[in-house]
Amino acid sequence: MKLVHDWLGPVELPDSARRIVSLAPNATETLFALGLGERVVGRSAFCYRPAATLALPVVSSYTRVRWELLRGLEPDLVLVSTGVQRGLLEELRQGGVPVFPVPLPQSPYGILENTVLLGELLGVGEVASRLCARLAEQYAQLAGILPPLRVYLEFDLGGPVTVGRGSYVGEALRHLGLVNVFAGHPQSYFTPDLEAVPALRPDLVIYEPKPHRSRAEERAAALLGTRGWGYPLVVTGGDELAHYGPLFFDYLAQLERRLERLDL
Incomplete structure (x- = not known):
């Protein structure tokens, strides 16, 4: 899949990655929510949702990677976040790893955008759209529900x-x-x-x-x-x-x- 990333410019990644290492908790959770948990082969120490992730090998802290373990897993895609993980992103890129940084959202709607983005990246766009429709409805029901404390x-x-x-x-x-x-x-x-x-x-x-x-x-x-x-x-x-x-x-x-x- 070819796309343009705000930070990286033109990016080409596998059309449907099968061996994914996710080093960002938000991305890991999203993959399982999209029904892609069987593709995840590694995680960070901070990825513990859902509980099934705990059986996966720990490839990194939030900012440091265990290179020998990572290479041994032979991932065709590594997911990170932006912000604090920016240095890790550059390290992975320089190491020749196929890496994609999931943006830090500026509003809850950005969480939905990231879900659709990962769904399209991994060939399950329709599943992502249905999930986001449900989450958007859930969020809409909370609008103005509390007093202006x-x-x-x-x-x-x-x-x-x-x-x-x-x-x-x-x-x-x-x-x-x-x-x-x-x-x-x-x-x-x-x-x-x-x-x-x-x-x-x-x-x-x-x-x-x-x-x-x-x-x-x-x-x-x-x-x-x-x-x-x-x-x-x-x-x-x-x-x-x-x-x-x-x-x-x-x-x-x-x-x-x-x-x-x-x-x-």
Whole structure:
């Protein structure tokens, strides 16, 4: 298949790759959602959705690849993401690996675009279109479903990170009816000035821990307590809003239900 990539220019890849190594969690999840799980022969350490991926060999961290293992798998396509994986992309290209970077979405609709893109790339465009139609309907049902509460969102990425303009997460919060207190900030993802947060008058805090953390709600409440914050708190299951595979829309619906239970 020949196509033009915004970063790479003209790209030619196998018409229907059969041995795929996916080093981006969003891409891995999408492949399984499209019914292509049997083609995936390797993953990154951060690809754990769905559970079937855990049986696959771990070819990389998020930014470093195990070259001997990768070559031994003889992939005809390697998938990465953009952004943090940009350096890995260049390393793979220089190593002569057939690699394709799946774009970082700027809105939840970008998740649907990526799904269609992978579907067309791998010869299952009709399946991708049907999946996206269902996800788009699910997303549409969430439009304006919550009151315009002012929200401070924080990801634990080894330190606090939040979102500003141009983030698919910020757009999703707006779609629900919420108001991101940093919506006007000119960076999509950034380390916030925590001392400035109270002046922005948030009505609640949404906190996303790292995945698989025990006592996540208790730990998050304790963290806010050290800052002297008494805001209502919603804690996600970890790596939900920061994850932009098809399950993002399920996680968004779960967030809406958690917020409704607060009865604010």
